[in-house]
Amino acid sequence: MFSTEIAMDAPVRDGLMLAGGSVLLALIWFVFRRTSVGTRVLSCYMWIDTAANFVIIPLTIFGVGRFLTQLFDVLQYAEFANLTVTITQLALYVTISIGLGRIVEVWISVAHADDVSDGHLPQLLRLILYGLCVIGGLAVFLTMNGYRPTELYLSTGVLAAILAFATQQTLGDFFAGLTLSLESPFKLEDWIMLEDGTEGRVIDINWRTTRLRQWDNATLVVPNSVLAKTRIRNLHDRNHKYSPWYMIRISADYDPRAIKVLLLEAALRCKRSVPGALPTIRLTDATQSPYSYMVWVHFPNYQAMFAGREELFREIHNALKDAGLQVAVDLQEVRYARATHSPMEPPNVLMALKSLDFAAFLTDEDLGKIAAMSERSFFEAGSVILNEGEQADQMQIISTGVVEVSVSSNTGRRHHVEELNPGQYFGLAAMLTNEPAAMQYLARTDVSIIRVNVDCLRHVVSGRDGITEQFAQLVQHRRQRAEDAKTYVQDSGQAITFQDLVRRVDRVFRGGTR
Template sequence: MTNPLIPGLAIVAVDVVVWRARLPANDLARLFIRLALFFLFSWVLFSSGLSPFTQAPYLDVVELHWLGQVLEIIWWLMGARLLTLSLDTLLLPRAWRKQRLFSDVFGAVVFLAAAVAALGFVLELPVRGLVATSGALAIVLGLAIQSTLSDVFAGIVINTTEPYAIGDWVTIDDVEGKVVEMNWRATHLLTGQGNTLIVPNAVAAKAKITNNSRPGDVHGLSLVLEIEPEARPKTVLDALGRALTGCNVILATPAPYARMKRTTANSVQYEVVAFVSDMNQKLAVSSELFDLCYRHLASADVALRALGVPAPAVTSRDEKEALLKRVSLFDSLSGEEVTRLAKCLSRHEYQENHQILAPDTVPDSLSIVHSGVLSVSIAESESSREIARIGPGEAFGEAGLLAGLSMRVSIATLTPSVLFQLSKDDMTSFLKDHPEVAKQMCQLLAYRQDKLGRLVTPMPAAQKKGHTLFQWLLETVWNRHSLNDESENK
């Protein structure tokens, strides 16, 4: 081939189009096309005597000579780029390709070598002097960018040892976040507040790193509670153990546990540790578990108070009244009304695995959990499935007591439990004086029927016409408890 400039430039143009337009979309197919173009480009150059290892010919025609020089330099740069892409696509693991560190560093070295080779072979510049000068310059630059170089080498160590990867939830220097990018300088974390935190690789390499995503199916969470030193440790640990039992979202294996962590001048620290299968559950489960700990400690008469402040004077109080004040159903009652209703409560103690409510039965009383954990299950084909667990301060049975609806669930104790129950006659007498409580109970029942309608007997279709669920329930309660006269007076 006498003049390779035109086909050479055409091949380079096609390669640029393939590179910039990303045609085809598949990375591997695009790489092979570019490799084929490079080999064709090399054949065109070498077959016409235009070698990248010597100066270009056409010394008598300056324009052709410089175009040949440009093609030879492009050959070196194109070869360096394809060598980098081949290593990145064919040899590096997928995790390393995502992190880009090795490919970036290797690409920089290859391009530097290609540039030096092009200067030496194509332009015939004194490379030895250039290398010596660049060595001195490199020492000066190295001293000036020590921190950047330390980040680069630390990044190489991190990518080699792989303490974390993109997508992992990690804690670096007490900062937790999701790894969204790893490059030659830093690791980028997406924190729980939605902010991006940039941790230099040199800092990450020296820090204590906790990878919360390994193993992938177990993620721990920990709560530290400071309890007044007057509380007996066994009482506190038993209450915390019941709180762990009451959370059915945590894993049974590894087993959750509660322990006394340490003592201080003002309190005793207790730690509650549990495990979940999904990292995204940690925040919600931590909040739920803290609420359970609070309620079970309150049922055990362990007060949570501001530390460093003297404990309040012990005053006698009725446990029934204290329980009613923790039930949201009776928030609107005054102190005298709570005292009157508390006198109607009867105490019942149950051992572990005792069935409180059988499926398809109509509860004749309202039950309020004082202590312990109960399991709510629903029958499915030949087995049953647990759908919830209830603990101190929660009530059940209002569907049967108020509207005569049967429950499709089974409720049994998981731990020794204490319940206080309010019978239908006592409830009727109380509702006649406080019909606003009946409305609140109907609202609660309507909400549960709307969310968990299949757990109780559906509302009769004949009653649905022209009525909302709340209206039908309210009419049913008024009739069932003979509140018609009182409603008119109200």
């Protein structure tokens, strides 16, 4: 009978087994891709998904086509058999060409991970890539079946000319998008600002338009031809540091150096700036009143700039207000008498002493005596204030500016430890123990120092019971911090115990040899 003849035909049976096996393999792969395990694996290893699709899909098409061809041959439907062969060949060529396009896409995504988003190219580049692959597959199919692709080009030339004339604006957008994709003035997830002030985050680049997501969460669709003709400012993505500067105008009646100190301290208090990237303060215009000062700061990215800028302006306002100043406004005035201005005084020494940790051991009268006997020094940026290994007979309190602390390794290379800001001090341990300084102290910015020598402390604390041990505990704590930070410590023989520190500090306060 009919069914028996088919079942006994070996080619049909082999084709059925091939088709069934390939379809079963495709179903297993389809189910695996949608499981939680498959999703996690394929999201980490895109090559597995690409290679599997490149093999399984053409194999399934070949198996099903082979089975149908054998079946139509047995049923003696030669026309259907030939049509099945042709369709199978066409599907194989197109599928393989698309698979090659996917391999190229994954390679670009892996090799240029910073320029793509979510493992995919922009839509425009994907359209061009897969379009070229499909055209190539069709060309190979026509060539293998005895057709000349040039004949197809000639027969469709007139139609192509008519379509090009009718869609010249659309083609202009297409080629403009192609140019933007090749030059890459921006990529997905970048924030861009157009010449007219429009700004937004790039969420898609397709064959005709570029889509921007604006701050109000609205989507702005810009034709590629418009983008190609306008000036674009790329503000980059969340991984790109953004470093704006702001101009502050303050009256010319005040000392520029004091103003720079105030602005620097205000910028240093800005917690939203990039850690370790010091702000820069410059007097940019002193040719007219008010003077103009530039405050240059660094934020993690463009989006973080808005909150950071608010914090910076708030700190500048507070710093100027505490100093009795305000930002100058644009006014035209006629002066008939010289205006009086409150003189700007440097930070109060007594207030600086009260903020130190050892102030808890002393009275306000003691701190006042120390303040009266202290001295001031100024160091320009880059100057070494205290060298590692140098003897110190003075404690140094930072009044303004930033001091960098570093130590040297046994190879002679310097290692950054920390930065000291206004209100912190150094040199106390070296002064009270007669030991060389354990670290180097370098002025990162212009620095104003309050110097307190050992005679000041000796004059104040001599004869006090228990104060020696309190200072010794403080010195021990600071020495331990220094030893923990150093990469190596020069061998000084027997380790110094707490009792040794007590005796040394007591000898200093009594006026003995240090």
